[in-house]
Amino acid sequence: MQHDPSTDWWDVSEDPDPTDDLGYEVVELDVISTNTNGENRALVLPTDEDLLAEDAFMIVDEASVRDLGTVR
Numbered sequence: 720m721q722h723d724p725s726t727d728w729w730d731v732s733e734d735p736d737p738t739d740d741l742g743y744e745v746v747e748l749d750v751i752s753t754n755t756n757g758e759n760r761a762l763v764l765p766t767d768e769d770l771l772a773e774d775a776f777m778i779v780d781e782a783s784v785r786d787l788g789t790v791r
Contacts, residue, residue, distance in 0.1 A: 746770060750784055
């Protein structure tokens, strides 16, 4: 999706559709829970090895992980 510099932020939906409005592509992710030094963390990375690159992962607080298919 190309950014249109003439877009006025007042015209943007308050709840944009991730795919149609923002151009995001939904991909399957693996979430691996860990407990290091008493802290619950999760390693989040794409299941498709072709998408896995040096920086294609996140380490987050486990409580921050949400299934976008169930959040609204």
